[in-house]
Amino acid sequence: MxxxxxxxxxxxxxxxxxxxxxxxxxxxxxxxxxxxxxxxxxxxxxxxxxxxxxxxxxxxxxxxxxxxxxxxxxxxxxxxxxxxxxxxxxxxxxxxxxxxxxxxxxxxxxxxxxxxxxxxxxxxxxxxxxxxxxxxxxxxxxxxxxDLGAHQRPGVLRKDHVLGIGHASLTLAQFTERTPLERALDLGTGCGIQTFHLLAHARHVTATDISERALAFTRFNLLLNAPALEIDPQKLEDRVSLLHGSLLEPVAGQSFDLVVSNPPFVITPRSSGETPADQFTYRDGGMAGDGIVSTLVRQLPEVLNPGGRAQMLGNWEIPVAGPGEQADWSARPRDWVGQEAEAWFIQREVLAPEQYAETWLRDASENRDPAHYEQAYTDYLRDFAARGVDAIGFGMIWLRRPNLQAAGERLHRFEEITYPIQQPIASFITEAVAHYDAVTALDDEALLAQHLVVAGDVTEERHLSPGSEHPSLILLRAGAGLRRTILETTETSGFVSACDGELSVGQIVNALATLLDWQDASPQQELISNIRELLEKSFLRLEQGD
Incomplete structure (x- = not known):
């Protein structure tokens, strides 16, 4: 309200x-x-x-x-x-x-x-x-x-602590796409840092929070910075709406072109008789396990306009794997994404339950009370053990409500990237998604007619044993964006080396088929599949004009 x-x-x-x-x-x-x-x-x-x-x-x-x-x-x-x-x-x-x-x-x-x-x-x-x-x-x-942080004041943080500018908020700001748009939603605004950035490219921003104190901080910050944010302080509502409430309740019936959220995603043990006053509102959504993130992933597409996008941060639990199995961190997030939505999860960090408990107990200075710290730490371990949690992943989440007129395939990508990436990463994400849409709209016949070039930041790395004539390992590395590395085959390497925009994909593939004496269509189909991966991950680019 x-x-x-x-x-x-x-x-x-x-x-x-x-x-x-x-x-x-x-x-x-x-x-x-x-x-x-x-x-x-x-x-x-x-x-x-x-x-x-x-x-x-x-x-x-x-x-x-x-x-x-x-x-x-x-x-x-x-x-x-x-x-x-x-x-x-x-x-x-x-x-x-x-x-x-x-x-x-x-x-x-x-x-x-x-x-x-x-x-x-x-x-x-x-x-x-x-x-x-x-x-x-x-x-x-x-x-x-x-609010003053734990390093600036004594004691445990107040339960309705309003978080300032931190690593997570800057990460989200650098991840948020900055294309001009009409309406944006900052869900869980806190001190308002995401709203300030959104105002640079959104005509109107709706900022929500479950904490009235947080919304008061946001209003103060907006008006203090009114000239820089191009806000008329007498008509704040023309640019920003401040709404109090939980999750999507305050914006029921509304829709947006972009949603950003650094939600209270921290996994915290629940207890009987718990009330909102017992929770750190800036980090604790009040749901068991990773329920706050799963709920938002499922529900955010409902408030997006067709083609609208959401960017958020989150945690997800990684269950203990069965005997002889390897834990799949993406299994739970995949289940959250419905058929009517697109998603790109990038896992940036993985913590064991012990590390996770230590991190968040220190975050609120709960370690300053030894007895409380020991009990809270034990509660964390019991909670994770009860649900069979082996580890906790953290990362960035990109969502989109598909445009029904779009010709490309729907994007469902789950990848782990724990090394440093380009920052800010938003412009790369925007370009990568546009390129993905263009590439997946091409059938094989159309793809073979394209002229491709190698992205300017891409290099090839060959590993040879001393005295060997041929490399034992060929790697293709991207120096910008997500800075991925792909293991190449000899055929893929040969194809990439010929991508200077002069020859079409079909001409290069036919030349390789003759050179390598392919006897059936399977090597060609495997190469085309590899070419699609290189295109979808921006190692190769469609030549401008095609």
Whole structure:
């Protein structure tokens, strides 16, 4: 349902636009920008901060402020910036006079009024939120408010913690396709980071969340960054709708061209008598096992327009394999994808149950209470054992509602890629899907008439034993995109080497058939199948104009 999120207890206040303008102006005046902070801290301290390690940054700021000896000298502007970084990013208590000297007279009162700061002791303040600069891939400079992290405050995180910009949110932003469109849905918006990116290419964005605090953070961030996001703060609803509710309930009856979601996918043991207040809303969907992800994979196509797409992150359980069998990580995800949808799952990481439990217990600082940690860890192990879970996979999920007029085959691809890939990957995904659609629309006769070229990032690697005349192994490697490697046959290698756009596929295949003295059609059919794989995975390209 639609609610006023300008004043929600425990969240930043966004009722007064002029106050947000004043804050934005003060932050910009002190060069509190992504580049400004990175330059002030230096590469190593800034990189450490991205790993939630604050000590190198604090040491550097103490040098800037003269608390640590250094041969360098710093300007008054750098010292003012250092105080703001100490306050918002390092979680340090500052004297009100120090903060006002940096940001300007009256700013301390403003920060308290906006819910960004609270009294720590007589005459001093501490940040009540993390407010940090963020630079989008297109260069847009933003400020993003979220709850303070475990590295900035003591104790276990609050259950309704609003997560800030992290590795997962940046991964999703880099995975999201950026084609211009009318309507987009950010499901589980959190602090709103995906909505900010969507506004660059979507006319209207609907942002939903089960947490009213999260929606209040999103509204604050949208209005604080209104000029950069090209939003009229007096008419926010023209560009963004903020809706409260679970999963797809708030958008029942609506449809979208694109859905993005970093859902609360963390697998958490359920307990009898559990209530939503017992759950970490930013990560826990309240369903058993990987139910939140399976539900979304099944239901998201229903809110997509024909040809519409969804990109999301998720976990999936990998069951224990039977005797003599090898576990198939994709078995469960395949079952989730209905006949009326297309899917591309890319598994990026696999964790054992023990590793998984340790990761997420640390994430919420639950390891700070030894007794609770031991009990929660045991609950995880019992939960996974009860359902026969051998491992947990994590990765990226691409979905599409098919366009009934499309001529190509429906895409159902499940692959594991655990090594580094091109980032951002979105443009490659968009191009790869378009190429897949074009290639699968060709029957064998049409394929044989095409002229192909090798993609510009592709190289061939041959392995020979010392003294051997012929290679024992031929690999084709893609240097961009998903950076796949394919094992080639001698025939496939010969075909690829002739793909310079001059000869058609049929001409090259016929030449190989004569050279290798094929006696029947089976080698040709095998080669055509291999050619299709190379095309569908973008090692080979249809020559432009064909």
């Amino acid at each position: 639609t609610t006023d999120f300008s004043r929600v207890p425990g969240a930043p206040v966004s009722a007064d636009i002029s106050s947000l303008v004043r804050l934005h102006t003060a932050l910009r005046a002190v060069n509190y920008t992504y580049e400004g902070v990175a330059s002030l801290l230096g590469d190593r301290a800034f990189e450490a901060m991205t790993r939630d390690q604050l000590t190198p940054g604090i040491y550097r700021l103490n040098q800037v402020l003269g608390y640590e000896k250094t041969a360098s000298t710093f300007s008054l502007g750098e010292k003012s910036l250092a105080q703001v970084v100490r306050f918002f990013l390092m979680g340090q208590v500052l004297e009100s006079a120090e903060l006002e000297a940096a940001l300007g007279a009256g700013l301390c009162d403003l920060l308290v009024e906006l819910g960004l700061a609270e009294s720590a002791a007589s005459g001093s303040l501490q940040a009540s939120v993390d407010l940090r600069p963020h630079a989008a891939d297109d260069g847009t400079e933003l400020y993003v408010a979220s």
